[in-house]
Amino acid sequence: MPIRIPEQLPAQDVLLGENIFTMDSNRAATQDIRPMEMGILNLMPNKIETEVQLLRLLSNTPLQVNVDLIRIDKLAPKHTPQSHMDAFYHDFSSVAEKKYDGLIITGAPLGHIDYEDVKYWDTMTTILEWAQRHVNSTMYLCWAAHAAMYHFYGVQRHLREQKISGVFEHKVLDPHNEILRGFDPQFYAPHSRFGHINSAVYNQVSGLQVVAESEQAGAYVVVSDDKRMVFITGHPEYDAETLNEEYHRDLEAGVEPAIPVNYYPDNNPNEAPLVRWRSHGNLLFNNWLNYYVYQTTPYDLSLLAEKAQPKR
Structure with a gap:
């Protein structure tokens, strides 16, 4: 079954151009399924850009998925027209009474800002707590993963002097965990962050387990025993050029970034990037949707139980 996205959302044309089947609300309403x-x-x-990346991964499943795009505040983003936000995004207050099978909270370019100094931190913590009551399984990506660890468990990230940037080899630590079903023992995934939490710190938290990690980039996939929290410290959703764009953006800003690891052939930024994470990125999202969301969520979402509060 396809993903249902709002009519006229720019991502729709991109996905159709990639031969990814989408449908609008009118067609979705004719299908007698939940x-x-x-x-x-x-x-x-x-x-x-982020919408396209995430919707592409969510579409790679036989399940029909309805998507609500949610904004955290009304401030106009730097790189997105206000008209786009007004047309396609829901204010959190308008969906606060709704329950969801799954929620994705993306990363954010806030690597050097203390959590309490983030302008929307109060709203962020409200949403984190709300998800415990209204969402069956939440996936936190990159900055959001560290922010959730800080809010729920009091775990503070360590800020590295050199940004972790590149495509790193990872190993599967728990091949029987369903979120890694079908994974090769070693696989690649992109990272782009300053924040870092050691795998041992995650594993010391009751109810959490690191199931995939990299020797260079550290913990990558961390899951809760009840499947309702998934922390992804990298960016499986990234397009081929995303790290390249970030690298040249930092160059132009005079940051003098390191060349992303294992990304350009022969470490030459003039060469086209080598893409080798797409299959496992798709598999990760597909496994999450199937085993952590679809197989565990109640048919009647009103019956969704509140998650037990994490213990610090």
Whole structure:
């Protein structure tokens, strides 16, 4: 079954151009099934690019998925037209009474800002707590993963002097965990962050387990025993050029970034990037939707139980 996205959303044309089947609300209404309800809290400045990346991964499943794009505040983002936000995004207050099978909270370019100094931190914590009551399984990406660890468990990230940037080899630590079903023992995934939490710190938290990690980039996939929290410290959704664009953006800003690891052939930024994470990125999202969302969510979402509060 396809993903249902709002009519005229720019991502629709991109996905159709990639031969990815989407449908609008009118066609979805003719199908006599209970679709999965998915929310995306998009914290990235380039909303449209992130929408395409995430919707592409969510579409790779036989399940029908309804998507609500959610904004955290009304401030106009730097790289997205206000008209786009007004047309396609829901204010959190308008969906606060709704329950979701799944929620994705994206990363954000806030690597050097203390959590309490983030302008929307109060709203962020409200949404984190709300998800415990209204969402069956939440996936936290990159900055959001560290922010959730801090809020729920009091775990503070360590800020590295050199940004972790590149495509790193990872190993599967728990091949029997369903979120890694079908994974090769070693696989690649992109990272782009300053924040870091050691795998041992995650594993010391009751109810959490690191199931995939990299020797260079550290913990990558961390899951809760009840499947209702998934922390992804990298960016499986990234397009081929995303790290390249970030690298040249930092160059132009005079940051003098390191060349992303294992990304350009022969480490030469003049060469086209080597893409080798797409299959496992798709598999990760497909496994999450199937085993952590679809197989565990109640048919009647009103019966969704509140998650037990994490213990610090």
